[in-house]
Amino acid sequence: MGSTGTAGASSGGTAARGTTGGSSGGGASTSGGRKGSSASGGSSGAGTSSGGSSGGGPVDAGVDGGTLAALYPCDQGIGNDPAVVWSENFGEGSVAAFQARYDSVNDPAGESLVDDVPTGSCSTASVSLVSSGDAGANATDFYKELPGSDEWWVRWYAKYQGSVQWHHAGVWFGGYDPPLDYPYPHAGDLPAGNDRFSVAIEPIFGIGAPDPQFDTYNYWMQMHSYTANPVPGDYFGNAVVNQTDFVDTDDTWICLEIHVKLNSDPASATGAEMDIWRNDALIQHYDAQSPLGFWTADKFCPPAGDDYYCVTYPPPAGTTPIPLDLQWRSTTALQLNYFWPQNYITDPGPGVLQFADMVVATRRVGCLQP
Secondary structure, X not given: OOXXXXXXXXXXXXXXXXXXXXXXXXXXXXXXXXXXXXXXXOOOOOOOOOOEEOOOOOOOOOHHHOOHHHHOHHHOOHHHOOOEEXXXXXXXXXXXXXXXXXXXXXXXXXXXXXXXXXXXXXXXXXXXXXXXXXXEOEEEEEXXXXXXXXXXXXXXXXXXOOOOOOOEEEEEEEEEOOOOOOOOOOOEOOOOOOOEEEEEEEEXXXXXXXXXXXXXXXXXXXXXXXXXXXXXXXXXXXXOOOXXXXXXXXXXXXXXEEEEEOOOOOOOOOOOEEEEEEOOEEEEEEEOOOOEEEEEOOEEEOOOOOOHHXXXXXXXXXXXXXXXXXXXXXXXXXXXXXXXXXXXXXXXXXXXXXXXXXXXXXXXXXXXXX
16 A cells, blocks of 8 residues: 655644544544535556556646547547646556555545446546544545646546535645645644645535535635634635535535646735636636635635525625735745645534545646547
8 A cells, every 4th residue: 555644743723613633644633624615657548457657747738739639539548648747547447446545544444446447438437435433533535646737727627525524625736835744734824925725616605405506625825714804724715616506416426627827926816827627618717817706704716606605695896806815825846746646524414425536637628528
């Protein structure tokens, strides 16, 4: 199995509902708490024994305006493309071989390979992560430190069991400086700009009900707190989409992709971007100038933001809309350098989250193509 993280990392903080975050990796780091929100080896083609690959350096993102998935039907061979930083199709053949490719694995007994894959996949398996808070906070995850980059596209398939009380269930990625080989999310702590940032998509609103609403759960130096007068420990992941149609479809494979480009100017958001897709449909684009919206506590409402928080708590009349400040970092030494899929549940009752066909690349990946 994969090596564990460096011992002695401090706790990440206190999670919502008064429970302490479960440890992740050998470093006793914890999954980020939630406040203010409602209740690699060889090719990734079919038939190969390896589950993915560690690829080469960056290429231009817009080769003929296409996607990597279009170049590699059913993702066969996608891991060998020079734009691919990491790929995982869970084709290693055993849980031990899969886990050995990662720097940190938490709750290895909660991970299994199953013969259930998305339509159009050439893979032979997906990974099933079973987590439960019945015996205390439980995090089931795997983590990989990767070479530093200023721009990534991260695409994955996820299948969420219906009506589960999720806490943190999705894909997190971002950067640490210095780089770490274990996750250390610092739950509740505002990043300084030279130390860390993280980007995630997970169920945020309507948790426990069918088809919960997805959103970001992002930490970065310009994030907002859920309280008007924050003190250290009052900063938890920010939701910046807030669209009622950005939802999970329970017990169904969903293709999700995030593009993050880091700010080229350490003193501002200049050059920064973020894009989010669901099943190849663009949910929202962000850059240093647009879209213009407003903050309500720790939630940013773009013009398409139509959920409870954006509708119920609009800004005062005459407020000038502003862009989301994507100053991810205050130094170019801080780069994208880790990948961390997880299923973290603190409430009683198990929940099953599956992942398949995961790719980290330096150009648009796109969903599986026939």
